[in-house]
Structures are given as structure tokens and as C-alpha cells.
Amino acid sequence: MTTNSSVLSSSTSFFESDTWLFSVYVLTIYEIVFWLCNSFLIFIELVDIPWIDQYRIQKQKKKLRFQPEIVRLMIKETIINQISSLAFLPILYYTFEYFGHVDLHGSRPAWSTVLYQIALFILSEDTIFFWTHYLFHTPWLYKNIHKKHHVYKQPTGVTAVLSDPIEAIQTEFAMWFMPVFLKETHIFTICLWVAIRVYQTVAAHSGYNFPYIMTQYWLPELMPGAIAHDFHHQHGKWNYGSFFSLWDQLMGTHRLSASKTTVN
Numbered sequence: 001m002t003t004n005s006s007v008l009s010s011s012t013s014f015f016e017s018d019t020w021l022f023s024v025y026v027l028t029i030y031e032i033v034f035w036l037c038n039s040f041l042i043f044i045e046l047v048d049i050p051w052i053d054q055y056r057i058q059k060q061k062k063k064l065r066f067q068p069e070i071v072r073l074m075i076k077e078t079i080i081n082q083i084s085s086l087a088f089l090p091i092l093y094y095t096f097e098y099f100g101h102v103d104l105h106g107s108r109p110a111w112s113t114v115l116y117q118i119a120l121f122i123l124s125e126d127t128i129f130f131w132t133h134y135l136f137h138t139p140w141l142y143k144n145i146h147k148k149h150h151v152y153k154q155p156t157g158v159t160a161v162l163s164d165p166i167e168a169i170q171t172e173f174a175m176w177f178m179p180v181f182l183k184e185t186h187i188f189t190i191c192l193w194v195a196i197r198v199y200q201t202v203a204a205h206s207g208y209n210f211p212y213i214m215t216q217y218w219l220p221e222l223m224p225g226a227i228a229h230d231f232h233h234q235h236g237k238w239n240y241g242s243f244f245s246l247w248d249q250l251m252g253t254h255r256l257s258a259s260k261t262t263v264n
């Protein structure tokens with residue numbers, strides 16, 4: 001385990017420090033996945049391609065087409081999101097180093113370790129996310145915090161970043177609790193986790209039910225992905241989980257269509 005002195009060493013400038021290196025790795029992966037997915041989603045929102053449009057989930061409604069009002073909101077929110085990431089990532093690194101250690105320089109761990117840790121991250125994130133999201137749908141918390149995320153009943157990838165600062169803390173807590181708790185992780189595993197989580201949330205808000213590249217194509221009941229979260233935005237309730245439908249099935253909040261309830 002490295003000591004905190006290496007993190008805080010005054011002889012090393014911030015831009016040569018592991019704090020900086022960690023922040024650059026995580027932010028780069030985040031931005032690459034976020035903007036690759038969203039560039040594609042923005043493009044297909046603006047251009048009509050019938051063989052792609054057939055996969056829209058809310059086909060009964062017009063496409064968003066990014067009118068000026070949504071463009072303004074998204075630019076503002078994505079800028080706030082990026083700036084808060086710049087402030088948050090060093091704090092996250094200090095938290096990692098306070099409770100354990102992130103290996104930034106060693107070689108990649110065995111795939112079995114990487115996959116085992118990623119599985120734990122997903123299970124933990126899904127559980128914390130479900131319960132906190134469930135709470136956010138109680139009247140006071142919804143009105144004062146979570147409503148901002150539900151402005152659009154017809155979500156698209158970039159709307160994933162719409163959130164109150166308190167909700168942003170909830171999202172980060174759900175995402176980072178297990179990685180910090182594990183004490184020993186590697187930057188490769190952390191970056192893979194960031195890529196998976198960003199892809200998952202952008203896909204869930206995409207408004208499309210694409211074959212092959214989305215979890216609901218392979219595991220429609222267990223990982224309903226965009227189908228479940230789009231329905232959640234459309235109705236403002238049900239499907240509170242992120243990766244899995246397990247907690248929703250257990251709590252009777254799993255619903256994928258207005259007429260049919262798929263519960264326990």
C-alpha cells in the first residue's frame with residue numbers, strides 16, 4: 001500500500017502527481033465513451049434513417065430533434081458535469097488512497113481478478129442505485145431533487161447528465177462505494193468500470209431498443225436496459241434499478257409495458 005505522503009508530496013507538482021494521472025485516465029475514458037455514444041445518438045436524432053428509426057422506443061411521439069431549448073439546457077448541464085468531474089476526481093483519488101490503494105503503474109491484474117471486481121462493482125452499484133432512486137421517488141425528494149432528471153419524458157443519451165447536485169452525489173456514491181471498499185484495485189479495472197457504467201446509462205437514456213449492442217436484446221427480463229428506463233421516464237415511476245431488474249421484481253416495481261406487468 002502506498003502511503004498518503006506520495007499523494008500529497010510537496011516535491012511533486014500536481015500535474016506530475018498520481019492524483020492528476022488518475023483524474024486524466026478516468027476523465028478521458030468517461031469523455032470518450034460518453035461522446036462516442038452521444039455523437040451517434042445526436043446524429044440519428046437529427047437525420048431520418050428508416051432502418052434505425054424503426055428501433056425508437058416511443059415511436060408514437062415526434063423525435064426530439066434538439067430544439068434550441070434542449071440544446072441550451074444540455075450544453076449548460078454537460079459543462080457543469082465536466083467542471084464538477086474536474087473537482088470530484090482528485091477527491092475520489094484521495095478517498096481511494098485513504099481507504100486503500102489504486103495501482104496506477106503496475107501491470108494489469110489477471111482477467112479473473114478484473115472480471116470478479118467488475119461483477120462486484122455492478123452488483124453493488126445496482127443495489128445502492130435501486131434503493132436511493134426508489135427513495136428519490138418519494139414525494140418530497142422527487143419534488144425537490146429528482147424532478148430535474150425527469151424533465152424529459154422522452155429521454156436521449158445526453159439527458160443522462162440532467163441531475164440535481166444531491167442526485168449527482170447519489171450516483172457517484174452508488175458507482176464508487178464498492179471500488180473504494182475493495183481497498184486494492186487497478187486503474188485498468190477502474191477505467192473498464194467507468195466505460196461500462198457510462199455506456200449503461202447513455203444506452204438506458206438513448207430512447208432506442210437496438211439489437212445486439214444493448215443488454216435487453218440478450219437478457220430482456222434480467223437486464224431490460226433502455227426498455228425499462230425509457231418506460232421509467234415516460235411514466236415517472238417503475239423500474240428503479242440500473243443494471244438489473246432483480247430489485248424491481250422483488251419490490252413489485254418491474255414494469256415494461258402499460259398493459260402488462262411483469263412481476264415476480
Ligand SMILES: [Zn+2]
Nearest residue numbers: 133137146232
Ligand atoms: Zn427516476
Ligand SMILES: [Zn+2]
Nearest residue numbers: 149205229233
Ligand atoms: Zn434517467
